[in-house]
Amino acid sequence: MAEDAHRNLIVTICSSKGGVGKTTLAANLGGLLADLGQRVLLVDADIQPTLSSYFELEHLAERGLTALMYDGDVDSCVSRTRAGCDIVLSDDPVGRLRDWILHTPDGRVRLRHLLEQLDFYDFIIVDTQGAVGPLQDAAVCAAQVLLSPIPPEILSAREFARGTLGMLERLRPMQFLGAPLGQLYGIINRMDRAGEASRIAEELKHESFAPSRGSIRILDTVIPASVAYREAATARMPIHRYEPARRGPMPSGRVVMTALVRELFPHVIVDGLQAEVQHGAT
Numbered sequence: 104m105a106e107d108a109h110r111n112l113i114v115t116i117c118s119s120k121g122g123v124g125k126t127t128l129a130a131n132l133g134g135l136l137a138d139l140g141q142r143v144l145l146v147d148a149d150i151q152p153t154l155s156s157y158f159e160l161e162h163l164a165e166r167g168l169t170a171l172m173y174d175g176d177v178d179s180c181v182s183r184t185r186a187g188c189d190i191v192l193s194d195d196p197v198g199r200l201r202d203w204i205l206h207t208p209d210g211r212v213r214l215r216h217l218l219e220q221l222d223f224y225d226f227i228i229v230d231t232q233g234a235v236g237p238l239q240d241a242a243v244c245a246a247q248v249l250l251s252p253i254p255p256e257i258l259s260a261r262e263f264a265r266g267t268l269g270m271l272e273r274l275r276p277m278q279f280l281g282a283p284l285g286q287l288y289g290i291i292n293r294m295d296r297a298g299e300a301s302r303i304a305e306e307l308k309h310e311s312f313a314p315s316r317g318s319i320r321i322l323d324t325v326i327p328a329s330v331a332y333r334e335a336a337t338a339r340m341p342i343h344r345y346e347p348a349r350r351g352p353m354p355s356g357r358v359v360m361t362a363l364v365r366e367l368f369p370h371v372i373v374d375g376l377q378a379e380v381q382h383g384a385t
């Protein structure tokens with residue numbers, strides 16, 4: 104994935120639907136990577152600033168995403184969370200960025216080119232709103248890795264695959280503006296019935312079979328449905344800290360998230376963290 108070891112990796116969490124777990128995933132992934140010693144920047148590219156208020160802040164920057172996009176002024180736009188990652192806050196409640204992106208010649212690729220220069224970070228994780236629009240386009244175009252939570256029912260998973268692949272197809276010409284699309288990974292999220300996950304993964308492989316339409320790689324890691332994810336958000340903590348271990352057949356948040364990092368970013372060493380939680384694994 105990384106030809107240049109010093110380059111940051113830009114990961115955009117996206118889907119063509121709302122409420123599938125994007126913000127939860129962005130926060131938990133960012134928080135874990137930070138605890139694994141990675142330098143992480145979160146970017147809240149949703150006009151509803153859910154990720155912006157997920158973690159408590161240690162330092163509040165004067166400005167946020169609009170200033171970053173308008174004049175690329177990183178210093179005044181980066182806040183710091185108590186979870187160990189930096190964050191560019193969403194500061195655009197009325198959606199001015201939408202029009203700005205539409206009317207600026209490099210609008211949709213500006214975010215990519217700005218973020219690529221932030222090589223202080225190992226990971227930049229961009230959260231998006233679950234609706235097609237110019238800001239979501241800009242966030243998708245910025246990514247080397249696209250990560251989409253998939254609902255755990257076959258019908259909505261199939262609809263999801265069509266919607267998300269369609270969204271990417273529309274943006275494919277951005278490669279001519281120096282923004283080739285990243286690989287799309289799907290992760291089944293909020294799974295409540297064991298066994299169903301493999302059926303959904305199979306189904307989606309067929310759905311994305313046509314090579315002209317690009318493809319989704321369905322990750323083996325599955326995030327179970329658990330109130331712990333909501334509770335961790337209420338406690339303003341990443342799930343691996345909130346639920347380091349648990350009893351019963353369901354894997355703890357820490358086991359799930361470290362499995363995800365291991366699968367998606369094999370170059371990140373998770374063993375130090377993992378060693379302490381073996382007893383929580385199933």
Ligand SMILES: Nc1ncnc2c1ncn2[C@@H]1O[C@H](COP(=O)(O)OP(=O)(O)OP(=O)(O)O)[C@@H](O)[C@H]1O
Binds near residue numbers: 123124153231
């Ligand atoms: N694995 C999970 N198990 C149970 N609940 C979950 C899980 N993941 C997320 N949730 C809950 O689902 C709800 C929606 O999650 P979230 O806000 O992350 O979705 P979203 O895709 O960002 O939504 P939006 O499109 O509105 O931005 C939240 O209440 C969250 O706590």
Ligand SMILES: [Mg+2]
Binds near residue numbers: 127149153
């Ligand atoms: Mg969200």
